Amino acid sequence: MSALLRGVLLYGEGDPVDVLVEDGVIARIGADLPAEGVEVIEAQGKVLLPGFVDLHTHLREPGREDTETIATGSAAAALGGYTAVFAMANTDPVADTQLVVEHVWRRGQEAGLVDVHPVGAVTVGLKGEKLAELGTMARSAAGVRVFSDDGHCVHDPLLMRRALEYSKALDAVIAQHAEEPRLTVGAQANEGEVASRLGLAGWPAVAEESIVARDCLLAKHTGGRLHVCHVSTTGTVDVLRWAKARGTGVSAEVTPHHLLLTDELLASYDPVNKVNPPLRTSVDVQALRAALAEGIVDCVATDHAPHAPQDKDCEWSSARPGMLGLQTALSVVAQTMVITELLDWRGVARVMSERPAQIAGLPDQGRPLAEGEPANLALVDPDARWTVRGADFASISDNTPFEGMELPARVVLTMLRGRITAHEGKVCG
Amino acid sequence: MKHLLSAADLDLDTATAVLDTAAELKATLLGREVRKLPTLRGRTVITMFYENSTRTRVSFEIAGKWMSADVINVSASGSSVNKGESLRDTALTLSAAGADCVIVRHPASGAAHRLAGWLGHTGTGVVNAGDGMHEHPTQALLDAATLRERLGDLRGRRIGIVGDILHSRVARSNVHLLATLGAEVVLIAPPTLVPAGVEAWKVPVSYNLDAELPGLDAVMLLRVQAERMHGGFFPSAREYSIAYGLNENRMKLLPEHAIVLHPGPMLRGMEISSAVADSERPAIVDQVSNGVHVRMAVLYHLLIGTEGNAL
Numbered sequence: 001m002s003a004l005l006r007g008v009l010l011y012g013e014g015d016p017v018d019v020l021v022e023d024g025v026i027a028r029i030g031a032d033l034p035a036e037g038v039e040v041i042e043a044q045g046k047v048l049l050p051g052f053v054d055l056h057t058h059l060r061e062p063g064r065e066d067t068e069t070i071a072t073g074s075a076a077a078a079l080g081g082y083t084a085v086f087a088m089a090n091t092d093p094v095a096d097t098q099l100v101v102e103h104v105w106r107r108g109q110e111a112g113l114v115d116v117h118p119v120g121a122v123t124v125g126l127k128g129e130k131l132a133e134l135g136t137m138a139r140s141a142a143g144v145r146v147f148s149d150d151g152h153c154v155h156d157p158l159l160m161r162r163a164l165e166y167s168k169a170l171d172a173v174i175a176q177h178a179e180e181p182r183l184t185v186g187a188q189a190n191e192g193e194v195a196s197r198l199g200l201a202g203w204p205a206v207a208e209e210s211i212v213a214r215d216c217l218l219a220k221h222t223g224g225r226l227h228v229c230h231v232s233t234t235g236t237v238d239v240l241r242w243a244k245a246r247g248t249g250v251s252a253e254v255t256p257h258h259l260l261l262t263d264e265l266l267a268s269y270d271p272v273n274k275v276n277p278p279l280r281t282s283v284d285v286q287a288l289r290a291a292l293a294e295g296i297v298d299c300v301a302t303d304h305a306p307h308a309p310q311d312k313d314c315e316w317s318s319a320r321p322g323m324l325g326l327q328t329a330l331s332v333v334a335q336t337m338v339i340t341e342l343l344d345w346r347g348v349a350r351v352m353s354e355r356p357a358q359i360a361g362l363p364d365q366g367r368p369l370a371e372g373e374p375a376n377l378a379l380v381d382p383d384a385r386w387t388v389r390g391a392d393f394a395s396i397s398d399n400t401p402f403e404g405m406e407l408p409a410r411v412v413l414t415m416l417r418g419r420i421t422a423h424e425g426k427v428c429g
Numbered sequence: 430m431k432h433l434l435s436a437a438d439l440d441l442d443t444a445t446a447v448l449d450t451a452a453e454l455k456a457t458l459l460g461r462e463v464r465k466l467p468t469l470r471g472r473t474v475i476t477m478f479y480e481n482s483t484r485t486r487v488s489f490e491i492a493g494k495w496m497s498a499d500v501i502n503v504s505a506s507g508s509s510v511n512k513g514e515s516l517r518d519t520a521l522t523l524s525a526a527g528a529d530c531v532i533v534r535h536p537a538s539g540a541a542h543r544l545a546g547w548l549g550h551t552g553t554g555v556v557n558a559g560d561g562m563h564e565h566p567t568q569a570l571l572d573a574a575t576l577r578e579r580l581g582d583l584r585g586r587r588i589g590i591v592g593d594i595l596h597s598r599v600a601r602s603n604v605h606l607l608a609t610l611g612a613e614v615v616l617i618a619p620p621t622l623v624p625a626g627v628e629a630w631k632v633p634v635s636y637n638l639d640a641e642l643p644g645l646d647a648v649m650l651l652r653v654q655a656e657r658m659h660g661g662f663f664p665s666a667r668e669y670s671i672a673y674g675l676n677e678n679r680m681k682l683l684p685e686h687a688i689v690l691h692p693g694p695m696l697r698g699m700e701i702s703s704a705v706a707d708s709e710r711p712a713i714v715d716q717v718s719n720g721v722h723v724r725m726a727v728l729y730h731l732l733i734g735t736e737g738n739a740l
Contacts, residue, residue: 188538191625191626192625192626193626193628193629194626195624195625195626196624196625196626196627196629196630197601197626197629197630198538198539198563199538199539199560199561199562199563199564199598199601200538200539200561200562200563201562202624202625202626204625268542269538269539269542269543270543270546310515313515313517314515314516314517314543315516315535315537315539315540315543316537316538316539316540316543317536317537317538317561318516318537
């Protein structure tokens, strides 16, 4: 299949060009390319970016197919401009064996809309007691290169040391959910003014920062590779800056919701705003935006976490933490980083595609927009404005803290190895 | 007033109106042989208690009955809650069954707010009878009623709230309401029982009870829950009692006119010595009796409104 994208702006820069895609690669880039025998997509003024890579999603299959499946999550990913996503291991059963990770990988291939890379659990059953068979998962058909107990912190320092050390032989990265469990017993909200007023048990910033600091020291000591999931506090940014300056093998992600939303929203007690780590203060939001622009935080990852209505439409402390993210990520990044001029579109390509692909070691994702490169692409309308309606999402779950918000920019076309997976809000299966 | 969810929602006029109604009801009923008014005849009030409670539930029940409302008590045990029904479904069921007002006590902060949202379209009023660590507005109202009886106008009066501020819904409601009524509040507790972010409450915090007592017009003791005592918030009950327990020696530091409040149940020997608890100074029995009148007033303002003159 061949397609010609007419009049696009590569990375939002320079003069409009035509991009010819043939046999899964970018065949030609130039002005006024011939259109005979190819599908022409009029894309004047649209911004062409490498397809997005999400290091952090929860696709809920196997186990909670009532909230999301690999097929519906893949559709949401394609509509959001993603060409590769990493599915976290906290499924039921847990992705801690070759059997489960290969199942997830195969289901992703069957859906065929986005490369679904399973994340393997660091410890058996996410229990934090015993290393899972990381090598077997790495050598499986799924080729696992990212391991995480996300949802739980690998809090035992010896176990974390072993994981960082052992994974060196696998060229893998350990993605840590940084939350000191003893400091967050019963925690419901960012510890501070809002939580104190609302009577919600505090989740102190130091519970994240102390683990990040410890793990950076361990990564430096072992020479292993650490990735910090969903950075949420100003103090974590400071620790990361220090660790990177001394040559630690550490990378970090921030979620779209932590770039936009603050704990002031909790006053409604509506659990659509409940997430872990919790929404923080506007001071933290500003620090996270600056850190992403500066590169201290490497990339954006959604922490897409679908939940059933009954797990959200209840009292706060009973509600499950987590939010949908795949179909709103680009727009939230545009709102928080592009409109604010903290990042240009080339910067967006860096934080949503190139860096995450490098961190996860994906050779064919996050590639330059150049002839001969794989055609994993996201086409963005930078001038669009749209109103978020959870019910319109491809995900089975539909609750979202962004409901009713008007956001800028929208993905109009996604291409996976030259094949259109989403176009004008419709999935192309 | 459609709901009473938070003492923070009460402006000076509304709070004063409720307290005045409570005082009026108390005067009306004083010495009557039959303490029953027809005011809420035909109204249905349902209490939903998801936590154990004796005094609050009984107080609301008596308040409703003295005003001739039909009062029905639902507790979490022995109801559909035990079968796993959600709070939302239970509330909608009770509303559909004809509740004009539900009074809810729940361990989750914000539960009453959620209930008011779910019942927004039904016309059923919601009274927060204590939600987690958030608020307990009728407790603050009965404390204010008691303080007004003993001290008169609360403007410029200094009230010390002593104990587990961090976990206390009573403290949060009192901080809001006493500020609205013009009183000064000082929070007195060990640092581990003061919430992070308390600066935003705009009230002074002290770790030293003895230093504060001479300047107080009232001291309000908070219950220290057993689970906190074992949670490492302070080393031992004995040490807590030495620093923050109200005993006879400490009472000598209080001005003559100052009164002692406790929301109950009291931990004698730890928060308050038996000698102090049983002396003339505490207004603890008055608090309980005022609780009924304040809750009558709340139900009146909620179900009849300020326009009604059925009293």
